[in-house]
Amino acid sequence: MRASWTVGAELVAGSCVVGVVMWLSGGMPAMAAQEAVLSPGYFVKFEVQGGPTAFFTEVSSLGSESEVVEQKIVSANGQTIIKSLPGRLKWKEIVLRRGLTTDMSFWVWRAQVEAGNLQAASLKFSITLLNTSLQPFARWEGVGGWPSKLVTLSHDRNAPVPMLEELTIVHSGLTRTQ
8 A cells, every 4th residue: 555645646747747748739728838827916906896896915715616426326247336426516705805994895885785685785796816017917707796704803903914804705606717
């Protein structure tokens, strides 16, 4: 029995080899081999259709996942085979962070949810990552977004970093467009 890290290393190495072979054979665009990497000095622009627009310093959980459903199949020779299939699609909650500002627009948007007016609060939105020259680097567009959580994070008033505001967005779908 091999150590689990050895198997993992072989899988990673195998994936790299497959990627290079695909690229060399023309099965993968040349751009994929020269992917740009986002620099540490990026900005996050969050725009809500008919609502607030703001810049954030952090964003996380842009994506989705599928539950894994196991299906048992009996082969012709009577052997049981377990097949993994994609189940229910789940969209990740998006978390945005920024320094606390005097802008109240997200608090007003959150108040709609608190008042039970989810229909008015569910809006289309976009998230654009900007490089240090403020040029768009990547963009996602979402539907049915509403603020499930808006909090200020605890802070030591003597700390050299500003107090943070954290916004969590729940949504019905997200597509990367750039």
